[in-house]
Structure formats: C-alpha cells, structure tokens
Amino acid sequence: MKAPTIALGALLALSACTQNQVPAGQLNEAASLPPSFNFSKLGLRVLSTFVNRRQATTATLYGNDLARQAALGSPGATQPGEVLALLTWQQQPDPNWFGARIPGALQSLELLRTRPASAGQPVVSYQCFVGKNLVLKADTLHQHARIAYLLAQKPAVLP
Amino acid sequence: MSPNAKPIRRLLLPTGALLGAALVGIQFIHPPLENPPVTGDFQAPVAVKSIVQRACYDCHSNQTKLRWFDQVAPVYWQVTDHVKQGRVGLNFSTWQSLPPADQKAKLWESVNQILAGAMPLSEYTLAHPEAKISAQEVAVLKQYVASLAKNPAADTAKLNDADRQYRHWQPGAAKPAAVPVAPNGIAYLPDYKNWQAISTTERFDNGTMRVIFGNDVAIKAIREKHINPWPNGTAFAKVAWDQLADAEGNVRPGAFKQVEYMLKDDHQYAATKGWGWARFKTPKLVPYGKDALFTTECIRCHQPQKNNDFVFTQPLSH
Numbered sequence: 001m002k003a004p005t006i007a008l009g010a011l012l013a014l015s016a017c018t019q020n021q022v023p024a025g026q027l028n029e030a031a032s033l034p035p036s037f038n039f040s041k042l043g044l045r046v047l048s049t050f051v052n053r054r055q056a057t058t059a060t061l062y063g064n065d066l067a068r069q070a071a072l073g074s075p076g077a078t079q080p081g082e083v084l085a086l087l088t089w090q091q092q093p094d095p096n097w098f099g100a101r102i103p104g105a106l107q108s109l110e111l112l113r114t115r116p117a118s119a120g121q122p123v124v125s126y127q128c129f130v131g132k133n134l135v136l137k138a139d140t141l142h143q144h145a146r147i148a149y150l151l152a153q154k155p156a157v158l159p
Numbered sequence: 160m161s162p163n164a165k166p167i168r169r170l171l172l173p174t175g176a177l178l179g180a181a182l183v184g185i186q187f188i189h190p191p192l193e194n195p196p197v198t199g200d201f202q203a204p205v206a207v208k209s210i211v212q213r214a215c216y217d218c219h220s221n222q223t224k225l226r227w228f229d230q231v232a233p234v235y236w237q238v239t240d241h242v243k244q245g246r247v248g249l250n251f252s253t254w255q256s257l258p259p260a261d262q263k264a265k266l267w268e269s270v271n272q273i274l275a276g277a278m279p280l281s282e283y284t285l286a287h288p289e290a291k292i293s294a295q296e297v298a299v300l301k302q303y304v305a306s307l308a309k310n311p312a313a314d315t316a317k318l319n320d321a322d323r324q325y326r327h328w329q330p331g332a333a334k335p336a337a338v339p340v341a342p343n344g345i346a347y348l349p350d351y352k353n354w355q356a357i358s359t360t361e362r363f364d365n366g367t368m369r370v371i372f373g374n375d376v377a378i379k380a381i382r383e384k385h386i387n388p389w390p391n392g393t394a395f396a397k398v399a400w401d402q403l404a405d406a407e408g409n410v411r412p413g414a415f416k417q418v419e420y421m422l423k424d425d426h427q428y429a430a431t432k433g434w435g436w437a438r439f440k441t442p443k444l445v446p447y448g449k450d451a452l453f454t455t456e457c458i459r460c461h462q463p464q465k466n467n468d469f470v471f472t473q474p475l476s477h
Contacts, residue, residue: 024467025387028358028475039477040378045353049370051361053310053408060356060370091361096464096471098274098301099267099308099364103475156370156400156412157321157328158352159442 030132031089031103037134039109044085047071048156051091051101058103059088061153071155078124080116084150085109109134112150124151185232192239195221199255207303211251214279214290215269218245221252228286241280248459260365266304267364268460273297275463308363313403313413321403321413324442328415339444341437343451347444348420350374351396357381357474361402361410368412371472372396381474388433388468393423395472415442421470432458432469 033039044062051058063071067082092104109129114122126147128137197220201211217223218241229238249265257265272278273292284291292300313321339347354372361368373381376392397419400412422428422435436457438447447453461469 025384026473027381027384027386028473031358031475033475033477035476040355046356046370046372048412049359049368051368051402051410053404053410058359058361060359094360094471096275096467096473097360097362098271099304099362101361101363102358102473153411154325156398157324157415157442158398159328159415159418159444 028103030092030105033087033106033109034133037109037129039085039087042083042085044083046158047084048153056091056101057088057107058091058101059086061086061150063155068155070151071153078114078122078151080114080122082112082114082122084112086150106132106134108137110146110150112147126150182232188232189235190239192223192225192242194223195252197221197252199253201251201254203303206299210292210296210300214292214296215249216251217287217290218242218280218283219249219251221246221250226287241283248456263304263307264365266307270297270300270304272463273300277463304364308366310363310366310402310404312406313401317401317403317413321401324414328442339439339446341439341446341453342448343431343435343437343454345420345422345435345437347418347437347439347446348394348396351394351398351418351420354378354394354396355477357395358472360472362399366402367399367416368402368410369397369399371474372398373474377474381476386468386470386474388425389423389470391424391426393421395421395470397421397472416440417447418444423468432461432465434469 042062042064044064045068046060047063047068048061049059050061062085064081064083066079067084070077070079070082087109088107089103090105090107091101094100094102107130111127111129113125115125117123124147126143128143128146129135130137201208201220203211212220217225223242225238229235249269254262269278274297279290279292351372351374354374355378356370357373357377358371359369360371372395374392374394376390377395380386380390380393399416399419401414401416402410403413404410417438417440419438420436422437423433424435425433428435431454436454438457439445440447448456458469461471464471
C-alpha cells in the first residue's frame with residue numbers, strides 16, 4: 001500500500017513540471033498518419049478502441065461494412081471482402097486534462113483483408129506497417145496470432 | 160493654455176463632489192450575502208483541506224469571509240455575484256450530499272481548472288494574494304486526486320452490464336420512437352457513427368474510455384489546419400464507455416455511458432460561446448440537463464480552453 005503511494009508521488013512530482021497547455025490550434029502531429037498513406041480513402045468506420053496498460057499503448061479498430069457484420073455475428077463468420085484496420089499508438093499524458101492519456105507516437109497499422117477462396121474458408125491477407133511513416137514490415141512472425149486477435153474483436157456499443 | 164482650460168477646472172470640483180456623494184450613496188445598496196449552514200463539509204487529509212479552505216472556500220463554501228475592501232460597493236456587488244455563482248458550481252459546505260462519483264469528478268475538474276490557471280480567479284487573487292496556489296501545493300492536490308483513481312480489473316457486475324447492453328444493441332434496427340432532444344433544442348444525431356475518429360482518450364480519473372468523432376467539416380478543417388477557430392458547421396461527437404480491463408491490463412469498451420456533441424455556429428450559438436452543446440446518456444439516449452441552463456456546466460468546464468475555441472481535443476489527421 002505504502003510503496004505504490006510513494007512511487008505514485010514520485011511519478012507525479014516528475015510529471016508536475018511537464019503539465020503544459022497545448023499551444024492553441026495545433027494538431028497532434030506525433031499521432032497523425034502520413035498523408036501519403038491515404039488512410040481515410042479506405043472508407044472504414046470505427047468499430048472499437050483498446051488500451052494496453054502494460055505496454056502503455058492505445059488502439060482504434062476500424063472496419064468496412066462486411067467486417068462489421070462479421071464481427072457482430074458468431075465467431076468464425078468470416079466472409080470474403082472484409083477489411084479490418086488496427087491503428088496503435090504509444091500513449092502520452094493529455095496536456096489539456098490531468099487524468100487522461102491520449103495517442104502519442106504512431107506505432108503501427110495492421111491491415112487485414114479477406115478474399116474469396118476456391119473452397120471453404122476465405123483467404124486472409126495480413127500486413128503490418130510500422131513507425132511514423134508506416135513502413136511495411138517484412139517480418140511475418142506472430143501473423144497468425146494477430147489475424148486471430150483481429151477477427152475475434154467485437155464492436156463497441158454505438159447507439 | 161487653451162481657452163477651455165478654465166471652465167474645465169471650474170467643473171472639476173463639483174464633479175468630484177458629485178462622484179464622492181454617489182460613492183457614499185451606493186454603499187446603501189448592499190444586498191446581504193448570507194452564510195447558510197454547513198450541512199456536510201468536505202473531508203480530506205489536512206494538507207489537502209488546508210489548501211482548499213484557503214484558496215477556494217471564500218467562493219465555494221458557506222464560510223465566506225469578506226475583507227473590508229470586499230464590502231465596498233461597487234466591488235461588493237461583483238464579489239457577491241462571484242460567491243453566488245461559485246456556490247452554484249461547487250459548494251464544499253454541502254459536499255456530503257454529492258454521490259461519491261460526483262465528488263471525485265468535481266475534484267478532478269477543480270485540479271484541472273487550477274492547472275489551466277482558470278482558478279482561483281485572477282481578479283480574486285489580485286486582492287487576496289494569500290489564495291494563490293503554489294506549484295508545490297498543486298503537486299499535493301494532484302497526488303491526492305490521483306490516489307482516488309482506481310482502475311481495477313473489471314468485476315462481474317461491470318462485465319454483466321456490458322454483456323446485457325451488447326445483447327440488446329441491434330445496430331441499424333431498434334430506433335427510438337422519437338429522436339431525443341436536449342433541453343436547449345439540440346437533437347441526437349445518429350450519423351456520428353459514420354464520422355471519422357479524430358482522437359481517443361483513456362480517462363483514468365473516472366474509469367472510462369472515449370472516441371472523439373468529427374464530421375466532414377471538421378476533417379476538412381484538420382486537413383487544412385484551420386482549427387482555431389473551428390469553421391461553422393463543425394460537429395464533434397464524443398462517445399464514452401466503461402473500461403473493461405482483464406488481469407493482463409488489456410482494456411476494451413464495456414457499457415456505453417453517453418454521447419456528447421459540440422456543434423459550431425457562431426451566430427446560432429452566440430450565447431453559448433459559439434457552440435451548441437448536448438449530452439445523451441445510456442443506450443436509451445436520455446437527454447442531459449433539467450433545462451437549457453445545463454450548458455453553463457459545459458462552458459464552465461471548457462472555459463480553460465477558451466484560447467483554443469473551447470475544444471480540449473488535440474486532433475490527429477488520418
């Protein structure tokens with residue numbers, strides 16, 4: 001009980017000097033996507049949002065209509081033509097609200113597409129773009145786990 | 160020097176006398192400022208409470224202590240106005256009548272108002288320098304509110320809430336019979352779901368997570384970097400959910416709490432800082448506020464962002 005309190009106190013003392021208002025009228029440049037990537041052209045809608053407290057990351061899940069329908073349906077309802085995108089950022093303290101964390105440096109964009117297959121399950125393609133400039137990652141390690149993760153997410157309630 | 164100098168000097172004395180008489184006269188216009196009984200005083204560790212008492216209690220409690228210079232009209236009129244408004248927004252003397260969640264929210268909001276330099280009011284500290292809050296004292300307050308924030312792994316009640324809501328939620332299907340309308344006339348806009356996300360927030364002060372959506376006008380303004388002021392026609396929707404955390408610290412959205420709108424039109428909404436404000440709570444989209452005056456609450460909280468067109472969100476471009 002005591003140790004976390006002291007640690008928290010020390011952390012706050014350190015962060016006390018960094019509490020500054022964002023200069024008016026500025027964008028969150030660190031978190032912004034490179035314009036050349038043209039993310040908005042994918043025409044996706046927000047499906048959900050996540051935080052990983054251990055890694056101090058925050059993510060937003062996007063999908064097209066087919067992906068949304070599939071996510072709302074029963075698991076394994078994958079159909080051809082789905083597009084899912086997960087944007088992940090390192091978190092930073094919200095300079096305008098003590099008590100909040102907002103996206104900081106852009107970490108990755110994961111893009112999943114399903115195509116028709118000749119037989120059975122649709123073919124799933126997965127790409128991961130990393131860093132401020134969203135460079136395509138050649139490494140395919142953990143791809144299967146990431147595909148399973150993305151396809152397992154449920155949309156957040158948006159009435 | 161000028162031919163008019165003499166008549167002006169001749170006027171000076173009677174004008175001064177008249178002003179003096181007026182100043183004495185207005186002292187009789189002295190509406191009383193009562194100190195109603197303290198029904199449930201704010202409780203906190205001594206270090207915290209002494210700062211709050213010294214810096215906030217003159218306007219935010221029923222224990223207002225006016226100095227002699229506060230009692231002189233016309234200053235007195237302004238002081239009584241500040242105290243009356245201050246007590247409406249936040250009153251530490253009736254603190255125990257607030258539900259615990261509201262108490263916490265008020266404290267976080269107060270610390271943020273102090274951090275932004277909006278409180279204590281500069282015209283107040285000018286005459287009452289002892290009410291100023293030092294950087295060290297701000298750190299004490301920050302540490303205190305942070306100690307109130309607990310974000311444990313989701314319990315069964317929270318999980319059940321989220322599950323029940325999700326089962327009843329049929330996107331595109333069950334629409335409410337009538338479109339909900341806030342007391343200031345702003346209607347719920349279902350289309351926000353098709354707008355683009357301009358940011359997200361993890362609120363560890365109140366255990367929620369949020370997505371902020373912007374309409375096409377907002378997205379164009381972001382692309383062109385013309386966001387202060389935001390152009391007329393800009394619309395934001397901020398959606399809040401409960402946080403559902405697992406033992407590994409993975410957090411996903413749980414029960415939907417509310418959707419809040421800010422609609423920019425500096426003519427139509429001139430009386431409310433150029434923005435139309437609205438909040439709809441729970442999946443039933445219950446409009447927030449007893450009457451149109453609920454917007455004073457919105458504006459008071461957004462006031463520290465007045466140089467940023469009252470917008471907290473620092474948008475990112477996609």
